[in-house]
Amino acid sequence: xxxxxxxxxxxxxxxxxxxxxxxxxxxxxxxxxxxxxxxxxxxxxxxxxxxxxxxxxxxxxxxxxxxxxxxxxxxxxxxxxxxxxxxxxxxxxxxxxxxxxxxxxxxxxxxxxxxxxxxx
Amino acid sequence: xxxxxxxxxxxxxxxxxxxxxxxxxxxxxxxxxxxxxxxxxxxxxxxxxxxxxxxxxxxxxxxxxxxxxxxxxxxxxxxxxxxxxxxxxxxxxxxxxxxxxxxxxxxxxxxx
Numbered sequence: 001x002x003x004x005x006x007x008x009x010x011x012x013x014x015x016x017x018x019x020x021x022x023x024x025x026x027x028x029x030x031x032x033x034x035x036x037x038x039x040x041x042x043x044x045x046x047x048x049x050x051x052x053x054x055x056x057x058x059x060x061x062x063x064x065x066x067x068x069x070x071x072x073x074x075x076x077x078x079x080x081x082x083x084x085x086x087x088x089x090x091x092x093x094x095x096x097x098x099x100x101x102x103x104x105x106x107x108x109x110x111x112x113x114x115x116x117x118x119x120x
Numbered sequence: 121x122x123x124x125x126x127x128x129x130x131x132x133x134x135x136x137x138x139x140x141x142x143x144x145x146x147x148x149x150x151x152x153x154x155x156x157x158x159x160x161x162x163x164x165x166x167x168x169x170x171x172x173x174x175x176x177x178x179x180x181x182x183x184x185x186x187x188x189x190x191x192x193x194x195x196x197x198x199x200x201x202x203x204x205x206x207x208x209x210x211x212x213x214x215x216x217x218x219x220x221x222x223x224x225x226x227x228x229x230x231x232x
């Protein structure tokens with residue numbers, strides 16, 4: 001099946017530092033990847049859509065300069081949390097979109113295992 | 121504006137019985153729906169999906185039903201197993217957009 005990896009799985013950093021999270025599709029090419037954020041006991045909130053070779057599309061309320069997204073290849077997207085603060089502590093999850101994989105569905109996203117970010 | 125709603129935050133079911141998880145949506149542009157299963161500190165795992173041209177899709181123990189007129193879908197798990205205990209999210213998308221809109225999740229607990 002489609003496998004998506006994330007690295008690191010968890011990170012603790014000091015306030016004011018930047019953190020980079022990688023999202024890789026291991027056995028398929030993903031022209032589109034998505035970045036989500038999840039707070040405890042809440043739903044997954046889409047932050048941005050990352051398209052290979054073009055600028056990311058951010059959801060309303062998400063700061064572009066704070067959450068830098070780079071989709072440099074068909075298998076890699078990165079999210080950099082710049083000048084992280086304690087309120088950025090969260091669970092960040094990426095997903096990669098597969099189109100037309102079978103006759104039973106036309107559009108499915110496969111998720112990475114997530115990255116737990118704690119900013120002290 | 122919560123476009124996808126899972127009104128039951130939790131559900132407890134006895135092993136071997138049927139689990140029914142419900143989801144409602146408000147956006148009539150949604151035409152593709154998915155169910156994901158999520159364990160704590162892990163990413164969601166795709167379970168099953170359904171296109172709006174269908175009203176039922178079955179995969180093993182999992183069946184998803186779609187009622188377009190009521191803007192309602194449900195996931196049936198039968199028989200339920202303790203390993204099914206997790207948080208289940210329904211999600212919806214409009215074909216052109218590709219963005220998934222998630223519900224709040226329902227925590228299923230299957231007791232032996």
